[in-house]
Amino acid sequence: MRRISPIQRFKMMNPIIQLFKFFILSIKVMVIVAGGHGGTRKAN
Amino acid sequence: MSKIVVLGAGISGHVAASHLRRKLSKEHEVIVVSPNSNYQWIPSNIWVGIGRMPSKKILFPLAPLYKKKGIDFKQAKAISFHPEGDEKESKPYVVAEYVTGDKQGTQEKVTYDYLINATGPKLNFEATNGLIPGKNKTYSVCTYTHAEHAWNGLNKVIQEMKQGKKAKILIGTGHAKATCQGAAFEYILNVEQELRRHKVRDMAEVTWISNEYKLGDFGMDGMLMSYGSITMKSSEMVEMIFEDRDIKWILGAGVNKIEDGIAHYENLEGETKTILYDFAMLIPSFSGHGFKAFDKNNQDITDRLFKGFMIVDADYTPRPYEEWTVQDWPETYQNPSYKNIFAPGIAFAPPHTISKPRKNKNGTEIFPSPPRTGMPSGITAKLVADNIIDSIKSGKESLKHKGSMGNMGAACIASAGYGLLDGSGISITTFPIIPDYKKYSDTQGRHLGKTFGSIGLAGHWLKLALHYAFIYKAKMKPFWWLIPE
Numbered sequence: 297m298r299r300i301s302p303i304q305r306f307k308m309m310n311p312i313i314q315l316f317k318f319f320i321l322s323i324k325v326m327v328i329v330a331g332g333h334g335g336t337r338k339a340n
Numbered sequence: 341m342s343k344i345v346v347l348g349a350g351i352s353g354h355v356a357a358s359h360l361r362r363k364l365s366k367e368h369e370v371i372v373v374s375p376n377s378n379y380q381w382i383p384s385n386i387w388v389g390i391g392r393m394p395s396k397k398i399l400f401p402l403a404p405l406y407k408k409k410g411i412d413f414k415q416a417k418a419i420s421f422h423p424e425g426d427e428k429e430s431k432p433y434v435v436a437e438y439v440t441g442d443k444q445g446t447q448e449k450v451t452y453d454y455l456i457n458a459t460g461p462k463l464n465f466e467a468t469n470g471l472i473p474g475k476n477k478t479y480s481v482c483t484y485t486h487a488e489h490a491w492n493g494l495n496k497v498i499q500e501m502k503q504g505k506k507a508k509i510l511i512g513t514g515h516a517k518a519t520c521q522g523a524a525f526e527y528i529l530n531v532e533q534e535l536r537r538h539k540v541r542d543m544a545e546v547t548w549i550s551n552e553y554k555l556g557d558f559g560m561d562g563m564l565m566s567y568g569s570i571t572m573k574s575s576e577m578v579e580m581i582f583e584d585r586d587i588k589w590i591l592g593a594g595v596n597k598i599e600d601g602i603a604h605y606e607n608l609e610g611e612t613k614t615i616l617y618d619f620a621m622l623i624p625s626f627s628g629h630g631f632k633a634f635d636k637n638n639q640d641i642t643d644r645l646f647k648g649f650m651i652v653d654a655d656y657t658p659r660p661y662e663e664w665t666v667q668d669w670p671e672t673y674q675n676p677s678y679k680n681i682f683a684p685g686i687a688f689a690p691p692h693t694i695s696k697p698r699k700n701k702n703g704t705e706i707f708p709s710p711p712r713t714g715m716p717s718g719i720t721a722k723l724v725a726d727n728i729i730d731s732i733k734s735g736k737e738s739l740k741h742k743g744s745m746g747n748m749g750a751a752c753i754a755s756a757g758y759g760l761l762d763g764s765g766i767s768i769t770t771f772p773i774i775p776d777y778k779k780y781s782d783t784q785g786r787h788l789g790k791t792f793g794s795i796g797l798a799g800h801w802l803k804l805a806l807h808y809a810f811i812y813k814a815k816m817k818p819f820w821w822l823i824p825e
Contacts, residue, residue: 299584300795308796311761317798321767325802328749328769328790330824333719335671335742336776 342368342732345434345452347418349374349402351382351714352685353458355721355825358816361411363729370410373450375417375439377401379814380484383714384807386526388487389621390534391495392758395484398807400815409816415440418459418629419447421645423678424636432680454728457650457683458721461626464515470598471514471624477601478514478620481527490621494531497619501540507618509535510603512549514622516594519559519709521550524623525578526754531621532585533757533764548582548589549603549615549622551706553698555579555589558752559708561695563770564784566792574768577793581756581766590615592698594706595622610701626686626709641677650683651675654691661696666746666776668692672739673724679737682724685717694774715750716773718825719743746774749790753803756795765799768792 300308307313342364346357349372360370378399387393406413416436423432431451438444463482465471473480479490497507511528513521528548535541548555556562556574563574582589592608603615603622628648635641645651654670668691675681683689694710723741730738749771756764769792775785783791813823 297583297586299580308764309762311797314797314801317794317796318801321794321798321802322805324792325751325753325767325769326824328771329715329751331749331790333723333743333748336666336669336744336746337671 342453343371343451344369344454344456344728345371345373345450346456346458347373347434348458348460348687349376349379350458350460350685350717352460352687352717352721353456354379354814355718356456356458356684356725357411359722359725359821360729361409362821363725364732366410368732369412371412371414371450371452372402372406373414373416373418373434373436374402375415377403377415377440381807381811381814383803385481385484385487386523386530386755387758388484389479389481389490389494389527390530390758391491392534395488398811399484400811405815414438414448414450416448418631421631421633422449422636423455423633423645423681426634426636426638432678453680454731455681456721456724456728457681457687458685459629460686461649462629463624464627465624467625467627468515468595468598468622471595471622476598477618478598478622480624481523481621482623493619494534498535498538498540500618501543502538505543507544508616509544509546510549510615510617510620510622511546512593512622513551513708514595514598515625516551516596516606516704516706517709518551518623518625519711520623520626520713521552521558521708522711522713522752522754524550524621525558526756527621528587529581529585529754529756529764529766530758532587533759546587547615547617548587549593549595549605550589550591551594551708552591553608553696553707554591555582557695557708559693559695559711560770560773561775562784563768563775563786563791564788565768565770565786566788567794571788572793574793581795592706594704598622606700606702606704606706608698608700608706610704628689644677645675645681647689649689650681650687651677652683652688654689656689656691659692664692665778666744666772666774669744669746669774671742671744672727673720674739682728684720684724686712688712712745715825716745716748719748722825744774746772746776748773753799753806755800755803757800759800761797763800764795764797765801765803767794767799767802
């Protein structure tokens with residue numbers, strides 16, 4: 297069943313669009329992953 | 341002078357040993373005890389399992405690196421724990437048995453001031469009758485050797501399909517309480533893409549079988565996530581992907597027996613069913629290693645150290661699902677009975693699962709165990725190492741570094757197909773890993789801005805970039821410590 301439309305698929309696989317996405321994704325992942333961690337018991 | 345012994349050289353053990361060695365002066369000893377001669381970057385096993393990456397690209401020998409960096413390496417397996425020493429040995433120690441070389445089979449008391457148990461899980465194939473990697477047409481991608489066998493098995497089926505034979509491919513979990521659905525999810529998408537690349541997709545019926553109640557549970561109770569400009573459930577996203585790729589699915593399935601090409605399972609309705617296959621990759625259940633522990637009088641104190649996996653600073657009080665909180669989860673991974681023992685990564689005993697426990701009318705529990713792989717393993721190992729370093733330097737116990745999975749983000753960059761221009765990846769981040777239903781009550785326990793999904797070629801590039809970055813980091817090349825866990 298075709299659940300992803302051709303335009304969406306084009307966006308997902310277009311190297312130029314995806315290159316921008318790669319940089320954005322890398323930054324977003326880095327912010328979340330390296331953005332710190334800590335305990336929960338005192339904070340709450 | 342302090343002596344720190346690290347059991348295990350997987351992601352967690354290697355991260356801990358690397359940071360300890362970098363931050364402690366040479367007067368302190370860092371010893372790694374592991375039965376494995378190689379370090380392996382496990383997340384890339386799925387590419388070995390589809391024949392797109394040779395295993396030599398995901399591993400390297402540990403001994404030369406440790407020698408160069410001043411880390412003592414014993415290729416041995418831990419046998420028993422003696423946290424009080426014994427009548428002859430006043431210091432705490434572990435008994436390790438060498439697995440190779442002249443000393444093979446000989447046992448040694450390895451004394452320590454601090455012990456990091458990073459032994460990870462035992463791949464408990466025995467828990468499912470007939471589930472043996474490479475036998476009964478079932479395979480695993482849990483290690484690089486398993487993944488190599490999986491590729492041999494898959495390639496054989498692909499060649500048969502090229503000759504006109506139709507095939508059934510089954511991928512998922514091989515036990516009612518297995519975890520690591522993410523790896524199986526990556527593998528099924530990679531296999532599906534390889535079938536298309538080999539032009540045999542129309543010859544194959546590809547089926548996902550899992551102990552999850554819903555698609556996209558991943559052992560994390562599923563998640564609500566941002567997807568582009570909309571908010572989507574992980575179950576909806578995975579359903580969209582599976583339907584788009586014509587992958588069928590069976591959920592709430594506890595696989596309990598494997599025969600040659602036949603998987604027997606029980607479902608949440610209590611029915612007993614079978615499914616036929618020509619190739620299966622099923623993740624086994626994980627368990628502790630069955631270590632024993634003894635006090636100085638040689639009395640068995642295993643229950644003070646282990647509850648399957650190692651007991652740490654979690655709240656293990658049994659409570660119903662509705663009363664679970666993020667505060668149940670450990671922060672420092674320190675054993676409460678012996679303060680110089682820590683268990684980061686997969687080696688610690690979780691207080692409970694993350695996914696809602698479910699039982700069928702026959703009393704069979706079918707739900708995923710909590711995943712603790714990859715990134716959280718590295719983070720928890722580093723914070724344990726940092727606390728030990730602070731304690732050594734200050735001369736008193738320091739536990740200022742904390743990292744609960746209830747206050748930690750994770751990224752799952754799932755490969756959905758290999759290829760520089762035709763590859764794909766499904767990038768999912770989640771914060772926190774353990775849903776905090778009090779703090780984020782209207783977004784299913786997660787911070788929506790930090791929990792998102794994305795599908796596309798960029799995800800594949802990111803996974804590939806992470807592969808090279810983490811191998812570089814693991815090899816402790818210049819400035820390796822700048823790469824976060």
